[in-house]
Amino acid sequence: MNKNIKLLQGNEACVEGALAAGMEFFAGYPITPSTEIAEISAQKLPAIGGHFIQMEDEIAGMAATLGGSLTGKKSMTATSGPGFSLKQENIGYGCIAEIPCVIVNVQRGGPSTGLPTSPAQSDIMQAKWGTHGDHPVIALYPNSVQEIFTTTVDAFNMAEKYRTPVILLLDEIIGHMREKIDLSIVDSLEIIDRKRPSCTPEEYKAYQADEDLIPPMADFGSGYRYHVTGLMHDETGFPSNNSKVAHQLMHRLMDKIDKNVEDIVKYEEYMLEDAEIAFVAFGATSRAAKEAIDNLRKKGIKIGLFRPITIWPSPQKQLLALSEKVNTIIVAEMNMGQYTYEVERIAAKNCNVEFYGRVDGQPINPDELMKFAEEVLL
Amino acid sequence: MQSELVQKYLREDRLPHIWCPGCGHGVIMHAVIRAIDNLKLDPEKVCIVSGIGCSSRASGYMNFNTLHTTHGRALAFATGVKMSQPDLHVIVLTGDGDTSAIGGNHLIHAARRNIDITTITFNNNIYGMTGGQYSPTTPYMDFGTTAPYGNIDNSFDLCDLAKGAGASYVGRATAYHAVQLAKIIESAISNKGFSFVEAVSSCPTYYGRKNKKGDAVNMMKTLKDMYVDIKIAEKKPELADGKIIFGELYNNPQDEYTDKYQKIIDMLKKEN
Numbered sequence: 019m020n021k022n023i024k025l026l027q028g029n030e031a032c033v034e035g036a037l038a039a040g041m042e043f044f045a046g047y048p049i050t051p052s053t054e055i056a057e058i059s060a061q062k063l064p065a066i067g068g069h070f071i072q073m074e075d076e077i078a079g080m081a082a083t084l085g086g087s088l089t090g091k092k093s094m095t096a097t098s099g100p101g102f103s104l105k106q107e108n109i110g111y112g113c114i115a116e117i118p119c120v121i122v123n124v125q126r127g128g129p130s131t132g133l134p135t136s137p138a139q140s141d142i143m144q145a146k147w148g149t150h151g152d153h154p155v156i157a158l159y160p161n162s163v164q165e166i167f168t169t170t171v172d173a174f175n176m177a178e179k180y181r182t183p184v185i186l187l188l189d190e191i192i193g194h195m196r197e198k199i200d201l202s203i204v205d206s207l208e209i210i211d212r213k214r215p216s217c218t219p220e221e222y223k224a225y226q227a228d229e230d231l232i233p234p235m236a237d238f239g240s241g242y243r244y245h246v247t248g249l250m251h252d253e254t255g256f257p258s259n260n261s262k263v264a265h266q267l268m269h270r271l272m273d274k275i276d277k278n279v280e281d282i283v284k285y286e287e288y289m290l291e292d293a294e295i296a297f298v299a300f301g302a303t304s305r306a307a308k309e310a311i312d313n314l315r316k317k318g319i320k321i322g323l324f325r326p327i328t329i330w331p332s333p334q335k336q337l338l339a340l341s342e343k344v345n346t347i348i349v350a351e352m353n354m355g356q357y358t359y360e361v362e363r364i365a366a367k368n369c370n371v372e373f374y375g376r377v378d379g380q381p382i383n384p385d386e387l388m389k390f391a392e393e394v395l396l
Numbered sequence: 397m398q399s400e401l402v403q404k405y406l407r408e409d410r411l412p413h414i415w416c417p418g419c420g421h422g423v424i425m426h427a428v429i430r431a432i433d434n435l436k437l438d439p440e441k442v443c444i445v446s447g448i449g450c451s452s453r454a455s456g457y458m459n460f461n462t463l464h465t466t467h468g469r470a471l472a473f474a475t476g477v478k479m480s481q482p483d484l485h486v487i488v489l490t491g492d493g494d495t496s497a498i499g500g501n502h503l504i505h506a507a508r509r510n511i512d513i514t515t516i517t518f519n520n521n522i523y524g525m526t527g528g529q530y531s532p533t534t535p536y537m538d539f540g541t542t543a544p545y546g547n548i549d550n551s552f553d554l555c556d557l558a559k560g561a562g563a564s565y566v567g568r569a570t571a572y573h574a575v576q577l578a579k580i581i582e583s584a585i586s587n588k589g590f591s592f593v594e595a596v597s598s599c600p601t602y603y604g605r606k607n608k609k610g611d612a613v614n615m616m617k618t619l620k621d622m623y624v625d626i627k628i629a630e631k632k633p634e635l636a637d638g639k640i641i642f643g644e645l646y647n648n649p650q651d652e653y654t655d656k657y658q659k660i661i662d663m664l665k666k667e668n
Contacts (some may be wrong), residue, residue, distance in 0.1 A: 036641025042480070043476070043479070043480045045475075045476055045479070063660075064657070064660045064661045064664055065664045065668070067661055067665075069479050069480055069657060071475065071476075072477050073472065073475070073505075074472075074501050074502065074504075074505035075501055077472065078469070078472035078501070078502055079504070081466070081469040081472030081473045081475075081476060082463065082472055082473065082475050082476030082479065083476060084473060084474040084476060084481035085445075085463070085472070085473040085474060085475065085477040085478075085479075085480070086477070086478060086479065088463065088476075088478075089477055089480045089481035089484070091480045091481075093476070093480070107466055108466055108469065111465065111466050119569050126502060140585075213531060237481075238443055238461040238463075238477060238481065238484065239440065239441055239443070239461060239481055239483065240440075243438050243439065243440065243459060243460055243461050243462075244461070244462070245407075245455070245456055245462045245464065246462065246463045246464065247456070247464040248464065248465065248466055249464070256410060257464075311647075348651065354402070
């Protein structure tokens with residue numbers, strides 16, 4: 019028997035992926051349906067010499083995660099909707115202070131306490147707009163246990179590469195689902211570590227970016243004493259009210275993501291070659307969409323799926339190309355039409371954009387997607 | 397001597413500081429660097445973490461690993477730093493609102509864990525940076541811009557709060573008692589565990605003006621008159637009547653949090 023083949027839960031695969039990516043620090047707070055990520059981290063981290071801490075609240079979980087990353091340790095936290103709301107201010111801190119980390123949000127129904135044990139895709143827009151002020155966002159969303167593993171590695175790699183918090187969106191279904199996973203890929207994974215300074219401490223300017231727009235990051239305690247602040251700051255890292263400095267920093271923060279969209283955007287296309295109609299769906303809903311597509315194809319309907327794995331920045335180029343090819347895009351999501359706004363923004367000038375969703379705590383099933391697609395075609 | 401300390405530990409290019417003339421915060425920051433100097437801590441291994449407010453700007457002036465965080469969250473960030481890199485000396489500089497209002501939860505839990513962090517609260521009894529609103533340490537019926545008819549909130553005794561929550565070292569001194577303050581901070585940093593120091597400051601600009609406390613010099617004199625050294629109070633209790641005690645208030649070393657976690661790591665290493 020192949021020892022690398024395992025039956026794992028999605029949340030478990032997330033921790034395995036994080037450890038494979040080099041996670042050494044986890045700080046969090048219990049919340050359904052993400053708690054297993056904290057529990058398994060608590061069990062596994064000390065065994066590799068890493069550190070786990072359960073903080074007093076969600077805000078502290080985010081703050082400690084950022085503190086951990088500043089000492090050079092790859093750091094992660096995990097939460098769900100209510101906790102994701104509480105973490106937002108410090109996520110913004112991570113963006114402006116350019117502190118790599120991974121924030122997992124296993125989505126459940128909201129608003130407020132909502133439906134704690136039921137699935138939803140309710141935080142698609144919160145992932146982009148949750149913290150105040152303009153800021154760069156990378157949000158990834160896998161759809162299987164195997165892909166949760168690899169996407170968690172991607173999330174760490176992108177956080178380290180671009181010096182920014184990366185949001186890993188899951189949903190209750192894929193977080194709690196058990197599936198086969200092949201861990202033999204561990205040996206072939208590309209692991210990226212943050213760029214550290216090669217200059218002397220005297221020459222080091224903590225926020226002086228290289229040509230790739232990313233400043234090398236020194237670990238606290240490694241001999242490079244520098245200042246980190248959530249205030250607008252110049253390349254030395256110290257606060258500045260200068261409008262030119264603010265302009266430059268804001269534009270660099272956005273540009274370091276915008277100029278690397280090709281590298282960051284990941285997606286899957288399914289049966290789109292000859293498609294006249296397409297679903298756009300992610301996470302658990304994309305699995306229902308695939309089944310609906312298989313059944314509709316049997317009826318002769320030319321339908322396919324575009325599945326963004328990178329939710330933010332959105333795969334704009336690919337969605338635009340899709341809109342030029344199909345007559346209709348159906349955005350199916352477990353919310354009241356969040357990603358639909360983004361797809362409409364990109365595609366509505368070229369094709370019809372329809373929304374199908376539900377917010378009753380039930381997953382979107384293949385039958386209802388088939389029915390909806392057939393109605394749209396009438 | 398003073399300028400030598402400034403050269404050694406302050407970022408002179410970041411000065412002058414933002415604090416108003418007569419503010420007590422500079423004296424407290426100076427006491428912190430004197431304590432660090434007396435203890436001969438390696439500056440590379442010192443991490444100063446602060447929150448938001450007048451006091452929290454201190455981190456920017458001090459030449460260590462410095463982290464100026466979000467409002468109230470200094471201790472939560474500091475916990476992440478200490479937990480992930482236990483060989484760092486982590487010192488949190490914060491204000492009364494920052495530690496005990498918005499950050500109150502982090503204060504009690506950091507104290508409860510007895511994690512090796514020294515917290516120095518610059519207590520000026522007011523929100524200075526936002527212009528003089530009442531804080532959890534504004535005395536009963538004193539005035540603030542948000543307490544125009546007098547503050548009906550009861551105030552915290554920050555030292556009692558920290559002790560009750562589990563801090564293993566608690567001390568208090570004022571910006572007037574600068575020599576004692578530095579000694580207390582030194583003992584607090586030396587304690588391997590959670591240490592809390594209430595450094596009583598003065599804010600002539602807002603608290604003083606709102607409450608007719610006189611000018612900066614008068615406010616310093618008030619600190620001198622209102623606070624009594626615990627050693628004197630123990631010998632002559634009558635001298636402490638109606639006054640506030642300062643000095644080392646509690647010193648009870650306990651097993652430290654990151655040490656306890658290290659034992660788990662070592663145990664798992666042995667098992668494998």
